[in-house]
Amino acid sequence: MTGGKKAQRARPHRKALQLLQRINRRHVKLAVAGTLAITSLSLQPVRNALDQIRSSGELHLVGVSSPGTFFQQDGHIHGLQYELARQFANELGVKLVVDPVESPQRVLHAIRRNQAQLALTGITAEDPRLKRLRVSDPVIEVRQQLVQRNDQIPPASLQDLGGRVIGVMAGTAEASHLKSQLRGVDGVKLVELRQGQTLDLLSLLDEGRIDFVAVNSQDFDAFRPLFPALRDSLSLDRTDGVSWVFLKSQDQSLYQAAQDFLARKQADGTLQRLTDFYSNGNVFDSYGARSFSRDIAKRLPRYQGDFEKQSRAQGLDWRLLAAISYQESKWNPDAVSPTGVRGLMMLTSSTAAAMGVKDRTHAGESIQGGTAYFKQIHDKVPASVPEPDRTWMALAAYNMGPGHMIQARKLTKRLKGDPDSWLDVSRNLRQLAQENRRRGKPAPDVGQALHYVQQVRRYYDAIALNTSVQREATRVAALDFDISTTTALR
Structure with missing residues (x-):
């Protein structure tokens, strides 16, 4: 009896010991499995940005819908920059997804927060706002120029701008270059538009509130049909490029693929053919723009x-x-x-x-x-x-x-x-x-x-x-800008 009682008292201890052994074996198995999983993951190559895009099947583009980038009309998109980006997406074997926004500032906001992989800003590559981003080789070349009204006498040189008011977008490459060129011209005033777009600057000029506007040639060419009373003026003797923009990071796979693509399209003439097709040529020169504007106002409403x-x-x-x-x-x-x-x-x-x-x-x-x-x-x-x-x-x-x-x-x-x-x-x-x-x-x-x-x-x-495009007088009148004279900039 005594031996039996001892044996009975010992059973719970053995059961506890066996339970602990089972738990330990399970922990060992889990630990081994976890170790193997971690090792397996560490052995797998880390996918770069280009691989991720190909895996997702989509290349996300953010840009300002404008004549200089792409047009959205009747559910369809076209334009030089869009056509080129679509070809790039096709080469990658993915679908191009376009997210149009209202301003270059929103484009930069989206690309910096990695909400898109490719940005079309419409601004030149030397623009200070692009300093912390990765910029491709130029897609197109543009020149900086002044625009004036048709009823003005064109200036022969920068010295003729004394006492005149020139508009420019604040913080842009055009603004920086213009300031450096005008330092020796007494009395010239700069209107630096802090908000709005090139369209607003041209509206100020069209209304006679300023004398000249400094823009790149592509922007004026694109908006010229809206402004028959404006014309080319003095060239600012500077050529810039409009480029694709990417997030700046250690991963350069997408950027490098884009660089290679653009180099090939430059070499085979695709860039030039697209530029020629999407240019306005001389269709909207001073005479053509006036004639078209008259027909838009008087003939189109009839039909x-x-x-x-x-x-x-x-x-x-x-x-x-x-x-x-x-x-x-x-x-x-x-x-x-x-x-x-x-x-x-x-x-x-x-x-x-x-x-x-x-x-x-x-x-x-x-x-x-x-x-x-x-x-x-x-x-x-x-x-x-x-x-x-x-x-x-x-x-x-x-x-x-x-x-x-x-x-x-x-x-x-x-x-x-x-x-x-x-x-x-x-x-x-x-x-x-x-x-x-x-x-x-x-x-x-x-x-x-x-x-x-x-x-x-x-x-x-x-x-x-x-x-x-609606150019509301009240909105243009409320534009936020600075006026400064170059004499104060010396």
Whole structure:
């Protein structure tokens, strides 16, 4: 009995010991597993920024929607900087996601907080605000210049600016350069705009509140359709670059990939072709800007309702339809060409008949017929072609015939280009014309087609600019700026 009681008393102790042993074994297993997991993670390579973008499938871009960067119209985006960034994203095998913001300050805020991987600021690479960020090689070159009103006598030199008031955005490269150049000019005053944009500076000049504005050539070229009373003035003899902007960190993988991409696009001529396509050329010189401004004010309101009606019916941007009509007839319903096309949309008699137009000089009928015809052509462009390439190809086909565009896309594919890219297809149009002539086939008028697409694009953007930008007098009157004389800066 005694031995049995001892044995019974010993059992709880053995059970406790066995429990402790099991717990210890479990802890050992957990510890070993944790160690192995940590070791495994440490052996895996750390993904850099470029790998993370490829893994996510998206490249996030933040920028100011403006003529100098990209346009957002009717749900589509186009513009030199956008086209280039889209090509970069395509090379990375990812989708470009665009986040438009209101000002360069918001762009810089977003990129510094890593809310986007690529920034389009629209400001020059030497701008002091970019000092703590990583800046690419220039995408485009711009020159610094003064802008004045048409009714002013142009200055022959900086010395002629004494007693004049010059506006510039505060804290910019233009402001810094201007101050250094004007130190020897007595009495000149600087208006440094602390808030707002180039548009506001040009508005101050247009209203006669200041005498000159210092801007880069790209900005003035882009906004010129809004300001027919302004013109180029004295050059400030300085060339700067507009660049892509990235967060500055030890990880340079994305930045280096962008640098390599831009170098290749510079070498193969892509940058120059994009710059040429998105420039306004001399379309909006002093005469052209005045003529366009007059037509926007007096002629467009007569027909805008018809453009908007057909826009709703066919699902096309009314401003694009208006741009086609302006290129065709300058919104003149009685326009007639030597070849017999006539009306607002300059329809041939056969096209008019096919579209049910009985009177080509009737504005509403002409717009209806021209829109229906363009819609047919636009719908025939393959679904694989993205916007805005789809619109550019449709415009070329509208001008030179859909058959030539089909041939051009086939030729581009044969030459290892991208048949869905207008930039690639347009580059091969001249070769198509040469091959057709050699074979005795009808050849497209390439020069006319390329000019037509570019002109419609210019008018499209100018109409969008005029109808979307509001220059409120009360807002401009309340702008925050400093006025200082250069004599105080010595």
